[in-house]
Amino acid sequence: MFEELLDGIAQNSSFRHIHPGTKILLGLGSLLICLVSPTPVVPVLSGVVLSLVLLIPARVSPVVYGELLVAPAIFAVMSVVVLLFLLGGGEVIWQFNPVPWINLTITTGSLGQSILVLFRVFGCSVSMFFIVLTTPLTDLFNGMKRIGVPIELIDLMMIIYRYIFIMYAQAFEIWQAQVMRLGYRRPMEAIRSFSMLCGMLFISSWNAGEALVRAMDCRCYDGVFPSLDIPEPVQMRSLIPVLLYLAGLSGILLAMTAGGLK
Amino acid sequence: MNRKIILEARDVRYRYPGNREAIKGISFHMRRGEKIALVGPNGAGKSTLLQMFNGMIRPTSGTILFNNEPIQYDSSSLRQLRKKVGYVVQNPDRQIIAPTVYQDVAFGPANLRYDENAIREAVAFALRQVGLVGFERRAPHQLSGGEKKRVAIAGVLAMDPDVLVFDEPTSGLDPSGSEDLMELLDELNHDGKTVIISTHDVELAYPWADRAILLLDGRILEEDVPEVAFGNPDHVRRAHLSVPTLLDLSQELGRRGLAQPERKPRSVLDMVNIIENLLNRSGNKPRSGTITVCDVDTAKNVSLPAWLEARPGLAVGAMGTRAKQRATEERISLEFTYGVIDKCILQALLGHDSLIMTTGSMAGRVAVRVGAYCRESGNSISVVPMGADEQSAPAGTVDAESKEEELSRGNP
Numbered sequence: 001m002f003e004e005l006l007d008g009i010a011q012n013s014s015f016r017h018i019h020p021g022t023k024i025l026l027g028l029g030s031l032l033i034c035l036v037s038p039t040p041v042v043p044v045l046s047g048v049v050l051s052l053v054l055l056i057p058a059r060v061s062p063v064v065y066g067e068l069l070v071a072p073a074i075f076a077v078m079s080v081v082v083l084l085f086l087l088g089g090g091e092v093i094w095q096f097n098p099v100p101w102i103n104l105t106i107t108t109g110s111l112g113q114s115i116l117v118l119f120r121v122f123g124c125s126v127s128m129f130f131i132v133l134t135t136p137l138t139d140l141f142n143g144m145k146r147i148g149v150p151i152e153l154i155d156l157m158m159i160i161y162r163y164i165f166i167m168y169a170q171a172f173e174i175w176q177a178q179v180m181r182l183g184y185r186r187p188m189e190a191i192r193s194f195s196m197l198c199g200m201l202f203i204s205s206w207n208a209g210e211a212l213v214r215a216m217d218c219r220c221y222d223g224v225f226p227s228l229d230i231p232e233p234v235q236m237r238s239l240i241p242v243l244l245y246l247a248g249l250s251g252i253l254l255a256m257t258a259g260g261l262k
Numbered sequence: 263m264n265r266k267i268i269l270e271a272r273d274v275r276y277r278y279p280g281n282r283e284a285i286k287g288i289s290f291h292m293r294r295g296e297k298i299a300l301v302g303p304n305g306a307g308k309s310t311l312l313q314m315f316n317g318m319i320r321p322t323s324g325t326i327l328f329n330n331e332p333i334q335y336d337s338s339s340l341r342q343l344r345k346k347v348g349y350v351v352q353n354p355d356r357q358i359i360a361p362t363v364y365q366d367v368a369f370g371p372a373n374l375r376y377d378e379n380a381i382r383e384a385v386a387f388a389l390r391q392v393g394l395v396g397f398e399r400r401a402p403h404q405l406s407g408g409e410k411k412r413v414a415i416a417g418v419l420a421m422d423p424d425v426l427v428f429d430e431p432t433s434g435l436d437p438s439g440s441e442d443l444m445e446l447l448d449e450l451n452h453d454g455k456t457v458i459i460s461t462h463d464v465e466l467a468y469p470w471a472d473r474a475i476l477l478l479d480g481r482i483l484e485e486d487v488p489e490v491a492f493g494n495p496d497h498v499r500r501a502h503l504s505v506p507t508l509l510d511l512s513q514e515l516g517r518r519g520l521a522q523p524e525r526k527p528r529s530v531l532d533m534v535n536i537i538e539n540l541l542n543r544s545g546n547k548p549r550s551g552t553i554t555v556c557d558v559d560t561a562k563n564v565s566l567p568a569w570l571e572a573r574p575g576l577a578v579g580a581m582g583t584r585a586k587q588r589a590t591e592e593r594i595s596l597e598f599t600y601g602v603i604d605k606c607i608l609q610a611l612l613g614h615d616s617l618i619m620t621t622g623s624m625a626g627r628v629a630v631r632v633g634a635y636c637r638e639s640g641n642s643i644s645v646v647p648m649g650a651d652e653q654s655a656p657a658g659t660v661d662a663e664s665k666e667e668e669l670s671r672g673n674p
Contacts (some may be wrong), residue, residue: 165403219370226372
C-alpha cells in the first residue's frame with residue numbers, strides 16, 4: 001500500500017523531529033521559486049539539492065524515491081511532447097508533414113519552453129515530496145490548526161485519514177476474493193465485479209460509520225477531538241540553513257533573471 | 263468475599279427492531295473486583311448484554327443497576343456511566359478513532375474536559391499500564407493486532423473506569439498474544455478493576471474467571487464458579503462449547519476411581535498435585551526449590567543479567583507489563599509469561615529454583631498464592647525477595663507463609 005508507505009517513511013524519517021514549520025517553509029519556498037523561475041537552471045538545482053538532502057541525511061531509500069518520481073516523470077514527459085509541437089516562436093529545428101494539412105514543427109522557442117516546463121515539474125515535485133517524506137500528516141493537521149483552518153474541517157480530515165487505511169484494506173480484500181474467483185477475466189465481468197466491490201465497500205463504510213459513532217459515544221464524545229500538539233521546538237540549526245538555502249536560490253534566480261540569462 | 267455489588271441486571275429483556283428477542287429475561291450481579299466470563303455460542307446475546315452495561319443498548323424491559331442505582335438514559339448520566347464502565351469492542355479498528363495512539367487514548371479524557379496536563383497524565387498512565395510507552399506518535403495502521411488491542415484498552419483505561427467490559431478480547435490474537443492479554447486483564451483486576459469478558463475460549467476462561475456465566479439463546483443456562491459451570495457436560499454441549507481439558511481429564515480419572523470427583527483442578531499445578539497424590543509419592547519428595555521475587559520497581563539498580571549469570575539454569579518468569587518490559591530491555595529470556603506463579607511452583611516441586619520478575623502491586627500475590635498452595639498441599643516452598651538470599655540464611659529456610667506478610671506489606 002503506497003500511501004501507507006509514504007506516511008511510514010515520514011514517521012521514520014530522521015527529519016521527524018525538526019519543527020514541521022521549518023520543513024514546510026523549505027518545501028513550499030522552493031516550490032514557489034521553481035514555479036516563478038523563468039530559467040530551468042533554478043528548478044534543476046533545487047530538485048537535485050532537495051533530492052540529495054532526502055537521500056543522504058533523511059535516509060529515504062533510493063529505490064523508493066526513484067519509484068515515486070516515476071509517476072510525475074511520466075505525466076511531465078507526456079505533456080512536454082504535446083507542448084513541443086503546440087508552442088511556437090524562434091527558428092524551426094525539425095519539421096514533419098505526414099499529410100499536407102498536418103504540420104508538426106519543433107522550434108527553438110517551443111523546445112526552450114518545454115524544457116522549462118519539464119524541469120519545473122521536476123523541481124516542484126521534489127519540493128512536494130520533501131514535505132510528504134519528512135512530515136507526517138498528523139503534524140500537518142496541527143500546523144493547519146495553528147494557522148486557523150476551521151477545527152471541524154481538521155477533525156473531519158483526521159477521521160478520513162484514519163479510515164482511508166481501513167477502507168483501502170477492505171477494498172483490497174474484496175478485490176483479492178474476486179480475483180481468486182476469476183472476477184476480472186473478461187471486460188464485462190470486470191465491470192460487474194468492480195460495481196459489486198463498490199457496493200460492498202459502500203455498505204461496509206456505512207457500517208463503519210455507525211460503529212464510529214458508537215465508539216465515540218462509548219468514550220463520552222462531547223465534541224472534542226484531541227490533538228497531539230506537542231510541538232518540536234524551532235531549532236536554529238535547522239531553520240538557518242533553510243533560510244540560507246532559500247535566500248541563495250532566490251539570489252541565483254534574481255541574478256539570472258536580471259542578467260537576462262535563459 | 264462479601265464485596266459490594268457494582269453492576270446488576272434485573273430481569274432484562276431486549277428485542278431488536280424486526281422483533282427478534284435477543285435477551286429473554288436475564289438477572290445477575292457482579293461484585294466489585296470480580297472477574298466474570300460470559301460464555302456462549304454466536305447469537306446467544308453476549309454482546310447485546312454487555313452493551314447494556316454502559317447504556318449503549320437500553321433494555322426493552324427490566325433494569326440495569328450500577329452501584330445499586332438504576333441507570334438513567336439522559337446524555338449526562340450516560341456520560342458519567344461510560345466513564346465508570348469502560349467498554350472495549352471486539353475489533354480494535356472499530357474502536358480506534360484517531361490518527362495517532364496519543365490522540366486516541368486522549369479521546370475520552372479530552373471529552374470529559376480534563377485540562378491539558380491531566381490529559382497528558384491520563385494518557386501516560388494508560389499507556390504505561392498496557393506497556394505501550396513510546397507509541398504516542400505511532401499511527402494505528404502501523405501496529406500489530408495485539409498492539410491495536412492494547413491501544414483500545416488504553417483508550418478506556420485513560421478514563422479510569424471501575425468496570426472493564428471486554429467483548430471477545432482474544433479474538434484475532436495468536437495464542438501467545440491471547441495469554442499476554444489475559445495476563446493484562448489479571449493485572450488490571452489486581453489493580454482493583456472489575457472485569458467482565460465475553461468469549462468462546464473455554465480453555466482461557468476456565469482458569470481465569472472467578473465466575474462463569476453460560477449464555478444460550480438469550481437466557482442464562484448456568485452461572486457458577488468455572489469448575490461447576492463448565493462441569494455439566496449437558497449444559498456445555500447445549501451451549502456449543504467444550505469441557506475444558508483439565509476438567510475433562512479429572513472427570514475421566516474420577517470415573518475410573520483414580521481421583522476424587524469433587525476435587526476439580528483449575529490449573530496444571532492442581533492436576534499435577536492430584537496425580538502425585540494418586541501415585542502416592544508424598545514420601546520421597548525432592549527438596550523444594552526456591553522462588554525468588556524481584557520487584558522491578560524497587561530493584562532498579564540491580565543488574566539482573568549479572569545476577570542470573572551467577573545462577574545458571576534458573577528459570578525466569580515475568581508477571582505484569584512493566585516486568586516484561588524490563589526483561590526485554592535487559593535481554594533476559596523468559597521461560598514463563600503466563601500463569602507464572604503456578605509454573606514456578608511446579609519448578610520448585612521438581613527441586614529447581616526460579617525467579618519471578620514483577621511489580622510492586624503484584625509481588626505480594628506470589629507469596630499469597632504459594633502460601634495458599636503450601637497450606638493445601640502440605641508442601642513447603644520458600645519465597646524470597648531478591649537481595650534477601652545474599653544477606654540472610656541460605657534459600658529454602660524461609661517459609662512462604664511467613665514471607666507473605668512481609669511482601670504484602672510493601673504493597674500500596
